[in-house]
Amino acid sequence: MSVFTVGICQMGVIPDKLANIEKARTMIGDAAIKGSRLVVLPEMFNCPYQSELFPDYAESVADGPTITMLAECAAQNKVIVVGGSIPEKDEAGNVFNTSFVFNENGDLIGRHRKVHLFDVAIKGGTVFQESKTLAAGSSMTVVNTSLGTMGVAICYDVRFPELARAMALKGAQVIIYPAAFGPVTGPAHWELLMRARAVDNQVYIIAAAPALNAAAEYKAYGHSMIVDPWARVLAVASEEETVITGKVDFRTLEKVRDELPILKHRKPEVYED
Numbered sequence: 124m125s126v127f128t129v130g131i132c133q134m135g136v137i138p139d140k141l142a143n144i145e146k147a148r149t150m151i152g153d154a155a156i157k158g159s160r161l162v163v164l165p166e167m168f169n170c171p172y173q174s175e176l177f178p179d180y181a182e183s184v185a186d187g188p189t190i191t192m193l194a195e196c197a198a199q200n201k202v203i204v205v206g207g208s209i210p211e212k213d214e215a216g217n218v219f220n221t222s223f224v225f226n227e228n229g230d231l232i233g234r235h236r237k238v239h240l241f242d243v244a245i246k247g248g249t250v251f252q253e254s255k256t257l258a259a260g261s262s263m264t265v266v267n268t269s270l271g272t273m274g275v276a277i278c279y280d281v282r283f284p285e286l287a288r289a290m291a292l293k294g295a296q297v298i299i300y301p302a303a304f305g306p307v308t309g310p311a312h313w314e315l316l317m318r319a320r321a322v323d324n325q326v327y328i329i330a331a332a333p334a335l336n337a338a339a340e341y342k343a344y345g346h347s348m349i350v351d352p353w354a355r356v357l358a359v360a361s362e363e364e365t366v367i368t369g370k371v372d373f374r375t376l377e378k379v380r381d382e383l384p385i386l387k388h389r390k391p392e393v394y395e396d
């Protein structure tokens with residue numbers, strides 16, 4: 124499919140897992156009504172973004188209520204759902220920051236576990252340590268779907284251009300980043316990074332953020348964004364809860380890659396070991 128609408132559900136997350144699940148269900152339906160064929164949720168959409176809470180909100184792929192809702196919504200609305208991310212528990216008790224991808228039949232077709240954990244201490248700004256409670260993923264995620272080839276990575280993963288480049292070289296036409304930047308890194312780097320990943324890989328970037336919840340400990344920056352392969356911002360939210368949509372058109376991607384063929388001009392023998 125060369126042209127389709129993508130919807131981002133910029134939802135507010137509260138400390139009530141079931142309420143978050145039901146909010147996501149409603150917003151996925153809203154995105155489908157707006158014509159979206161691909162619907163994306165934000166990072167940790169069922170759980171406040173706080174390390175100490177991740178284990179309590181975690182669920183396993185076998186019987187999790189969030190994962191069940193995502194599969195149901197994909198099938199009922201006949202959309203591809205990139206289920207933001209949630210705390211996912213494996214059989215050994217490890218908790219990951221994981222994105223699940225469902226096709227239009229509700230089949231699980233992809234899973235990305237955040238590779239680069241957000242362990243930062245910005246003086247006078249954000250201090251966060253995901254590794255306090257989370258384990259890191261160890262693989263790249265590129266999924267073939269009925270709409271095209273999609274890379275999925277999560278938030279801090281966007282700061283590692285090597286990962287985006289590797290996904291593009293594996294065929295990704297769209298790279299999806301469920302994310303939750305904060306009040307310090309958001310204004311400084313959010314748009315810059317999303318547009319940079321778009322222009323340096325000539326892909327569509329879908330960046331899905333939570334809405335700002337003024338009562339939350341971690342204040343999400345919002346500003347969910349859809350960027351085209353020329354780094355044009357096609358749609359952007361403010362901080363509020365909303366569904367934004369934009370058109371992905373692979374003819375634009377092909378035009379940009381034909382006219383400015385940087386992926387063909389790479390010289391890996393110069394800069395790879």
Ligand SMILES: NC(=O)CC(=O)C(=O)O
Nearest residue numbers: 241278279303304305308
């Ligand atoms: N949630 C995050 O990983 C936040 C992040 O990456 C940032 O730079 O801010």
